[in-house]
Amino acid sequence: MKIDSNGNLILGTTVILITTLLLMAIFVFTAINYIENENIDSSENDNFKYVIDDYTRNLEVLGRSSINDATEWVYHTYKLSDSRGEIKKNLEKKLDKENEKFEEKYDMKISSEVLSVENTDSPWKILFKVKLNIEKNNNRYSKIVEKNASIEGLKDPLPVAKLSVASGIYKQGDKLNYKNALTRYLKLRNLESPFSYAFATTPQFIKKCPYDPYIHHGDPGVLKDCLKNGYFHESADGSCYLCRLEGKAVCPHYGMEVFIQTHTPLTNGSVSCSDHVVFHDHYNGEKLNKYDFDSLILDSSHRKKYGLGGEDDGQ
Ligand SMILES: [Zn+2]
Numbered sequence: 235m236k237i238d239s240n241g242n243l244i245l246g247t248t249v250i251l252i253t254t255l256l257l258m259a260i261f262v263f264t265a266i267n268y269i270e271n272e273n274i275d276s277s278e279n280d281n282f283k284y285v286i287d288d289y290t291r292n293l294e295v296l297g298r299s300s301i302n303d304a305t306e307w308v309y310h311t312y313k314l315s316d317s318r319g320e321i322k323k324n325l326e327k328k329l330d331k332e333n334e335k336f337e338e339k340y341d342m343k344i345s346s347e348v349l350s351v352e353n354t355d356s357p358w359k360i361l362f363k364v365k366l367n368i369e370k371n372n373n374r375y376s377k378i379v380e381k382n383a384s385i386e387g388l389k390d391p392l393p394v395a396k397l398s399v400a401s402g403i404y405k406q407g408d409k410l411n412y413k414n415a416l417t418r419y420l421k422l423r424n425l426e427s428p429f430s431y432a433f434a435t436t437p438q439f440i441k442k443c444p445y446d447p448y449i450h451h452g453d454p455g456v457l458k459d460c461l462k463n464g465y466f467h468e469s470a471d472g473s474c475y476l477c478r479l480e481g482k483a484v485c486p487h488y489g490m491e492v493f494i495q496t497h498t499p500l501t502n503g504s505v506s507c508s509d510h511v512v513f514h515d516h517y518n519g520e521k522l523n524k525y526d527f528d529s530l531i532l533d534s535s536h537r538k539k540y541g542l543g544g545e546d547d548g549q
């Protein structure tokens with residue numbers, strides 16, 4: 235009995251000792267790892283920094299291409315109710331492939347997670363946030379990489395998201411021709427002079443108008459050039475690119491607007507031609523020049539914004 239209890243005592247002490255040592259070892263190991271992670275950025279590994287820079291540059295290209303995939307999806311008659319989610323999914327797929335390439339190129343383990351697709355202060359840029367995990371020789375490093383991608387040059391998804399490709403909208407050079415789709419749309423809503431918008435045109439590709447401040451559109455030749463090039467304009471009332479993908483003509487984000495150009499002999503007033511007005515706000519405007527078939531139909535507040543105040547100003 236005595237030997238047994240002594241044996242128990244020794245066994246007990248040993249177990250406690252081993253447990254304590256084990257816990258200490260785990261603690262030390264975790265602490266070292268933590269310190270390593272903290273220091274990597276500054277000292278040890280310029281290598282990681284190089285990889286992250288390379289990765290970030292790629293993110294801009296892949297982000298933009300992920301937006302473009304969503305746009306093409308809309309142009310192929312699909313409806314998007316969550317454009318951010320769709321773009322996120324597209325980007326995740328692209329990054330999975332990219333990670334493999336990076337693993338080979340840099341001989342590291344790389345994984346990533348797309349955290350968000352967000353609006354920015356500028357309607358021309360979308361912000362991507364990605365969590366990047368890199369591992370090499372037991373060094374682990376995590377960083378949230380952020381990059382803006384431009385939407386300039388991409389197609390405007392709003393016309394097809396709003397009216398669908400089946401509505402008859404067709405490509406005409408670098409513009410879209412609404413054919414009878416807008417007339418039908420305005421007629422359905424009992425808006426004034428729907429036939430003014432028969433065969434109206436709109437730019438297909440997002441281009442930022444260089445005539446800034448916009449009041450210069452009243453200067454000789456400017457409006458004509460703006461329409462010829464199909465420029466888009468910043469607008470607090472118009473919708474952002476991500477909401478355009480969902481077929482929304484207005485949204486809470488800082489967005490853009492574009493003139494839908496009518497080509498009509500009709501001279502009566504109709505819906506003002508800024509796209510957020512045609513598709514959502516529905517207030518009326520008058521032709522800038524009654525005798526010009528290609529004249530814009532504009533309300534007074536847009537005339538003011540673009541410096542097109544007078545009856546015969548502009549074109
Ligand atoms: Zn312009």
Ligand SMILES: [Zn+2]
Binds near residue numbers: 473474
């Ligand atoms: Zn929006």
